[in-house]
Amino acid sequence: MLDIVHLVLFTFLAVIAVAIIRLKDLFAAVMLMGIFSLLSASLFTVMDAVDVAFTEAAVGAGISTILMLATLALTDSKEHPEHNRFQAMPLIAVVLTGAALVYATFDMPRYGDPDAPIHQHVAPRYIEDPGDEIDVPNMVTAVLASYRGYDTWGETTVIFTACVGVMLLLGGHAIVERFRRRKTPVSDGDA
């Protein structure tokens, strides 16, 4: 039963990915990317990764779609390809890389295999000990906020840096104006 759900979701993902590549209308492509994220979120839910599914649904399907649409409003919603003729080299490169990746998956442990190397290192301690050490029922929160607090700290600063970058790129003019107004004491309108 679960295999059928996986199969259907993966088929939809592949179909949508091909459709996004072939579409020239960027507005429709953005909408399809939102659907792609929503399907990924369903896939994560089926795989019992509820926290990741939550994030994917909120960020991938929600915020990024909005930001993409806002970008389209600033630029152009049609793709203008430089040339339409068929090129063999990119196709060969993509097919070879894809084949290498598929070949590499044969060496990977099966999905959900309890003997997989990733489950031998620190995972048993994270699963068994939080009751004594941290006492937080949600294991994911315990790992993210406490065991891996450094990584989450790094991620938060990445988000902060992204915001500063967007503010400087898109609103740089306004920031310069604000400082200029602050420097000249006599000006019409306060800062």
Added chain:
Amino acid sequence: MISHHIPRVLSKLLIPLIMLFALYVQFHGDYGPGGGFQAGVIFGAGIILYTLLFGLDRAKEVFRPRVLEIFVAGGVLLYGGVGLAAIFAGGNFLDYDVLAHDPTHGQHLGILLVELGVGITVAAVMATIFFQFAGRGRTDD
């Protein structure tokens, strides 16, 4: 802007619920799925919905960009502050055990504050980035 009465009225019902749900996800993250990042994104989505329906100017009056900027930095500082507080209490950076008299209580307190910092930063960042995109090409700040 064209008047969209039905979406506006509906959003007035929805936005408080969205923000309440964000707070639930924020503070219930210890017990169920969710946490600071998800809560921040949901709160930011509420702000963006308000901006889409009521216009950028009105949204900037409700959620002032200057205040949002303070929150963008404030969340990161809260996170780092918890880490530094752990150092001053005699532990390592971000070692919550020493924050309270009991290591488990310290962990609870540390996780709560750290997730709150993440939530504040993410919500403010999402709103700020959207304001920047929506306000691009205008002369006013």
